[in-house]
Amino acid sequence: MRTPHALLATAVTTTALVAAVVAPAPAAGADAVPPPGTTHYVQSATTGLNAADSAGAVEQHRPRGDEDRQQWTLRVSGASYLLENTDTPGSCLGRAGDLAGTVPCASADAAWEITSAGADRYALGVPGTDRRLTVAPRSAGGDHPARLAVAGGSGNLADWYLTPVTPTTRPMPPQDARTLDQVTFLTSHNAYANGADGGFAPPFVNLFPNQTRGIERQLADGVRGFMLDIHQTPDGAILCHNSCTLVSRPVALWVDLQRMVDFLKAHPDQIVTVFLEDYVDPGVLRAELARVTGLPDVLYRPDRTGVREHGWPAMAELTATGKRLLIFSDHSRSADRAAGLTRDSFGVMYQREWTVENHWSMGSGVGASDWSCYSRWYGAGADIPLTRTEPGFRPLFVMNHFRDTPIADTARTDNAKLADRARRFCQPAARKKPNFLAVDRYDLGDPAAAVAALNTYAYP
Template sequence: MSVAQARPAADPPGGAVIIVSVPNGRVVDLDGGGVNDGQEIQEWPGNGSTAQQWQVVRDGAQYRIKLSGNQAWCVGRDQARVVLRSCSNALTTWDFEDLGGRFRIKAPGGGYLQVVTTSPSNGRGLAIAAGSGAAAEWLVNAAEVPRRAMPADPRLDQVTFLTSHNAMANTDEGFWGRFPNQSYRLKDQLAQGVRGLQIDAYASNGDVKMCHGSCWGNERTLTAGLQDTVDFLNANREAIVTVFIEDYTSVEELRAAVARVNGFADRVFNPAQAGVRQNGWPKVSELIAQNRRLLVFSQRSGRDAYGVMFDRDWTAENYWSLGSGGGDVQCYSRWDEVPLAKEEPGFRRLHSMNHYRDVPSEASAGTDNGSKLADRVRRVCGPVAGRKPNYVALDFYQKPEGGAVRNLIADLNTYW
């Protein structure tokens, strides 16, 4: 949309919001959180802090972007720089141009609030510049994900699935002493309600095995793991399962492993063949009726012909690590070219939220998978993506005791 086509916005969302760059997924952040005149406004990954929460308030025909935690201070201008200023300063008024869900934020004297380049850079200052392209487009998202009632017959992109990280690295199937991520074998994970499996696949000794980091020799084959999944689907006609492959194989190596899975081709859903990009994701009931209840994504391209889709074409996924201490809750895309809120006309990506540490343990999962997870969904990853996750990927998903994870998934499936 050109500048001439832009129309005055209906008021942006009320209450606390975060302002997210459309092309790079970083958010408007007050440098260091300090409330000082001239403090630089920068781009940073969303972290749920008060330094990233603003309130857009109408002031006559224009708007001010107030710091939610101290509304005497606003996003303002210092020539081409974007800085904090007293809201009484004339250089804190803005025009919002509505692009249909996105906004350009214009300085009344000319120029647009924008990122310096569309590639993300933590801590880089924002700018006022004449260009009105992608770098000047913003999402204004509520600081907590709004809740819309779940339809009686939801689409796939409206529901949420419990997902196990490194599902194959479990103690039941021989990963003792090698930093296992799960306790139960694949069959039992599925039986206990897991509906997303993150699996690493390596070519090893003429086969494809489910290894972690490297193959030691006693790992199960990917064919066996996928057969467990297909057998489960055949025995549970209402279930939908997604497999995410961290893929270290060639196209032909993976093709051969998949071809040995009895019934794989009958169950796999191919979104490209189904016209998902043009028509959106099907309803859950449609997948069940078609008996196409297995989705498989690979981190490598070129596998679509046999139903294994390139994840960057169909999903958005946050960077995986909570850090070694579990305190790094910021949320940004694993892939710079696919911001978490990326949308294409008529199509919404499946949003996969990773929530685990560099080094797994049951004790740390007990800490991470409770209120920290629920808060990160609600106040960090959800607002950055503009919606709840479709997959919540965890280590030791059964932790903490008492069912906190199951309760969270159940709650997420009451709204979209």
């Protein structure tokens, strides 16, 4: 069993899991064009998706590492630049009229003028014109077209990140200096669905628990992030999957929160985060939290401590103040305003305001998996790409790594590949290191090794 401290160790024996180059922090002037010969993802600052060669068309696709012709090597050609596809030497990102396409690198249509657009963004312009590589505007109520365009004008649709395939990272700061957004935590998906603490689903569904150890054991094993589904019943906010109907011995939210608060009281150097898939009225949730003894003593309020303006605090600051429990809800602020009571008024933060999160599923519990890493919250009125940042503030990154159905053998295999997916797919997709690695059956496949590996360096 790993101790809680082992997950935050500054050195591990699994350094082979970390393929990032550790180097000093980049110098000032980071908006200068990267050096020739470096390989990048050409990533939309609006959608977070990558430019990919699709049979000669250049389209925006979900980030897939090196599996989808999405990597481009920067070359110099006179006063211009070329972006050569790594899968097809001699073929460059270029233009076919008003659309983007791959063309021979020797073609005049392959040349780009690359200029800074601020905030580590770039514009890729046609030399001598005002035309730029751009994401086409979305249709009413729809998505942006996949095919990239070349058009006049500027704005976010024409802003791009040149995200390095092999990033320059830096050593993790000392234990007392590292900030919350520099640390990675092991997180249990559907932590309540364990069969050890009580019932969690109707018959048959409860044959597929996401975890097999209770909350207290999860805490002892080093789990520090907990994903919980809450539903409203006459008894309050209850932990159930999809519905509490026909569930035998379900657990109330306050009971599991009390276990976490008691753990934090006994371990003053530890930090815990709770993510609520939230189907209850705000008044019901407030009453449920009021049942937890000692909760106000440990509840951390980023909305009251200047995080939005100055960034996340140091871990040492949180432990010094004793405020070491964060609670997030996936509920919408607008719905709560309509109800007359917002969750953040009693300390539950709206997750979309403070984090980014990739799509929740890699596919069914058997068969092929989808390792692409893209935002759970882009589209349907919530345009939050994984790459979202703000001046002075970087959202925490929740990386989901599980299937539709938790099957033990599949979870074991998936968890053993967690570090590789985090490094090759999700870290460049979000342009930040995952802060929460959420898995099914955390006891299989050693996902704690991936957490430990990520905690050896800071990105960027």
